[in-house]
Amino acid sequence: MATTHPPHHRGGGGTNLASCLLATVFLFLVFVAAAVVLFVLFRPRDPEIQVSAVQLPGFSAANGTLRFTFNQYAAVRNPNRAAFSHYDSTLQLAYAGHQVGFAFIPAGKIAGGRTQRVATSFSVNALRPPGAAAAIEVDSRLRVKGRVRVLSFFTHHVEATARCRVAVSAADGSVLGVRC
Template sequence: MSKPHRPPSGRTNIASCIVATIFLIFVVIIILIVFFTVFKPKDPKISVNSVQLPSFSVSNNTVNFTFSQYVSVKNPNRAVFSHYDSTLHLLYSSSQVGFLFIPAGKIDAGQTRNMAVTFSVDSFPLSASPDAAVHVGPAFNEGGGQPGFNNGFRVGPSMEIESRIQMAGRVRVLHFLTHHLETKVRCRVAIAVTDGSVLGFHC
């Protein structure tokens, strides 16, 4: 005659729960380590490669020009970066003189996307304020030259504008974790008032 089956004791149930809990904690720790070392979201990097003014004119102390800026945006994440509509602001003497929308798009994991933005800037007066960044000599002394010179040539009156790019978007890690990211870059651009040539820029 077989012996009746005894139900598991309370101690056995508690031990099983403890083992299962320890195992789950271990799995969670491993997932967090992998996430923060491999899949940790990183903000994209914006690099300004070139700034140009294809057209430029000054008349009666009023200036108007076409502004072109070439940038590259790198997605350092292991997932696609989907960015929303972005903006580029152009300022002179702390006042906005130009504005452009950059359409939404996607940048594949680990890839770099090149962008070129060009738009016409409406005429605006050159400020007479001492802080308006209209002066003699370059705003940036690149290449180790002496102040007031650009590659050995004398630089005349110059003005300074500032460009600001702001880009926001999201990445989806492991197909279910969504993270919102944002990046921005500011560049000061020195321009020769005589002919509109770009003397230099610093971001």
């Protein structure tokens, strides 16, 4: 009489599970390393603003009141590899803590690694310096706000400001100095 023995199974279930877990951990580590490398290479940075000139054409002084047109010229550099879309950007002018002038900067796009020139102009209708001051100081604040799309998937909001103190002759409107 022949005896039949049940088939003998090896304990391979544990090694298959360990192999799957090891492969999963390896793929996760590769994904994390790739994400870190992409973030380092394509990390979004704020734009850089350099004010190049300030002018006051059309200056007039009468009865202790100054009227002028304020022109500010700046260069906005996009240090990112991706395009920078700017919107809601402004130039504000303040004297003695009060806003005396304001202008919106039109929306636009700056290609990666490029610089765009920005010229902003507005009129200041009535600025009254105290007493008979020979010079006045006004504060300008240029704010550029927008977003950078990284790898056409992630959006990063960026903002840069340039604050300048401008010394102006109260007699003829000449710019005596600009400190940014």
